[in-house]
Amino acid sequence: MAWFFSVITQTSNDILIGNCSLRDFSKNLKTPFYLYDMTGLDALLSELKIHLRDNPKHRICYAVKANSEPEICKRMIQSGLGFDVVSGNELKHVTQLGAAPNQIYFSGVGKTEVEIDLAISQTIGGLHIESLAELELIKQRAKTLNKPTQVGVRWNPDVDVKTHPHLRTGDANDKFGLETPQVMESLSIIQDCPELTFSGLHVHIGSQILDLNVFESFYKKAKAFMGDLLTKGFKPAYLNVGGGVGIYYDNNINESPALFKKYLELITTLFKDESYTLITEPGRSLIGIYGALISRVLYIKTTPKKNFLISDASMTELLRPALYGARHPIWMIQQSQTPTDKTFEITSPICESGDTFSEDFTCSFEPTQGDLIAILGAGAYGASMASQYNLRDLPKAYFN
Numbered sequence: 001m002a003w004f005f006s007v008i009t010q011t012s013n014d015i016l017i018g019n020c021s022l023r024d025f026s027k028n029l030k031t032p033f034y035l036y037d038m039t040g041l042d043a044l045l046s047e048l049k050i051h052l053r054d055n056p057k058h059r060i061c062y063a064v065k066a067n068s069e070p071e072i073c074k075r076m077i078q079s080g081l082g083f084d085v086v087s088g089n090e091l092k093h094v095t096q097l098g099a100a101p102n103q104i105y106f107s108g109v110g111k112t113e114v115e116i117d118l119a120i121s122q123t124i125g126g127l128h129i130e131s132l133a134e135l136e137l138i139k140q141r142a143k144t145l146n147k148p149t150q151v152g153v154r155w156n157p158d159v160d161v162k163t164h165p166h167l168r169t170g171d172a173n174d175k176f177g178l179e180t181p182q183v184m185e186s187l188s189i190i191q192d193c194p195e196l197t198f199s200g201l202h203v204h205i206g207s208q209i210l211d212l213n214v215f216e217s218f219y220k221k222a223k224a225f226m227g228d229l230l231t232k233g234f235k236p237a238y239l240n241v242g243g244g245v246g247i248y249y250d251n252n253i254n255e256s257p258a259l260f261k262k263y264l265e266l267i268t269t270l271f272k273d274e275s276y277t278l279i280t281e282p283g284r285s286l287i288g289i290y291g292a293l294i295s296r297v298l299y300i301k302t303t304p305k306k307n308f309l310i311s312d313a314s315m316t317e318l319l320r321p322a323l324y325g326a327r328h329p330i331w332m333i334q335q336s337q338t339p340t341d342k343t344f345e346i347t348s349p350i351c352e353s354g355d356t357f358s359e360d361f362t363c364s365f366e367p368t369q370g371d372l373i374a375i376l377g378a379g380a381y382g383a384s385m386a387s388q389y390n391l392r393d394l395p396k397a398y399f400n
């Protein structure tokens with residue numbers, strides 16, 4: 001099966017995001033703003049629809065935290081996807097947009113009583129516990145509300161993954177999930193409580209993982225643990241292996257769907273003979289490459305030590321670079337034809353020295369005020385992390 005997607009290309013005087021000319025599109029728009037390539041997203045989602053038709057025991061639940069734009073969440077619903085949520089507001093958001101509650105799974109180490117009550121009253125697919133204390137509260141609330149509740153258990157598999165430490169979630173030092181003996185303890189508590197049913201086992205090892213071998217060994221470990229649980233007589237309806245496959249944050253960005261396809265093939269092969277439903281919760285790999293943050297050059301500032309390119313975008317629109325040193329591919333549409341071999345630090349108006357998009361940006365021609373800058377691969381964990389620090393406006397979003 002070939003996968004066709006609109007891609008991002010650079011011409012001598014333009015950047016094409018799918019079929020959209022950034023030069024024309026941006027002409028009268030105030031920057032910075034997010035531009036989403038919905039044609040590209042739709043192409044990916046129609047491939048996923050085929051995949052889900054051919055693999056009815058695989059359920060894909062979009063991780064809303066990656067990007068909660070209603071336009072995007074609605075597309076996921078129309079394509080038959082469920083949702084991974086991590087707050088009561090995310091749960092409300094997707095149900096208001098039309099998501100079926102039984103296709104929603106709720107994780108997070110600090111769910112409040114109000115959030116737990118909401119999940120119980122909505123009868124969601126799985127309320128995933130992350131501590132025994134949380135299970136105790138869920139038990140009490142299910143009794144008080146007198147509602148049958150599907151409880152999933154998040155397991156911490158203690159695996160080492162190669163990603164940024166802040167994106168790792170499945171190591172024994174991380175706050176997420178329960179270690180194996182506590183999983184077993186929680187299962188007997190669930191069994192003894194008439195309102196609760198063990199819906200499934202949940203595991204998520206981290207985000208922006210590019211090495212499929214890491215997934216393969218983790219999936220084998222999760223599959224073996226599910227096998228143990230089934231042998232012991234537990235009846236989990238699903239194994240939820242989380243999200244986490246990365247995208248290429250470099251000039252290979254257009255190759256990201258091919259990696260996602262390989263990840264799906266791996267899952268299909270490994271779990272094809274299992275009796276239970278397999279759930280995955282991708283976020284970044286579904287929307288990451290289809291969003292770009294578009295900004296303009298405000299000023300060029302030269303000091304004895306450095307050249308600064310001051311963009312009008314900042315950490316308030318895209319926090320990833322300041323938060324964990326993330327680097328995105330940055331392409332420019334330049335007005336000048338004067339060649340340059342200078343290197344620039346691309347920074348922002350914000351009063352934070354750590355707010356840098358690139359320390360060593362090079363471009364063919366002298367950058368000038370007003371040049372358009374496209375920060376690519378910003379569809380995931382971009383707009384959803386935006387803030388109004390320095391009382392800046394939240395960025396607008398356009399869907400093309």
Ligand SMILES: Cc1ncc(COP(=O)(O)O)c(C=O)c1O
Binds near residue numbers: 284
């Ligand atoms: C529980 C859970 N599931 C899924 C995801 C989505 O991960 P990704 O966007 O890397 O696919 C996350 C994000 O960290 C998560 O915490």
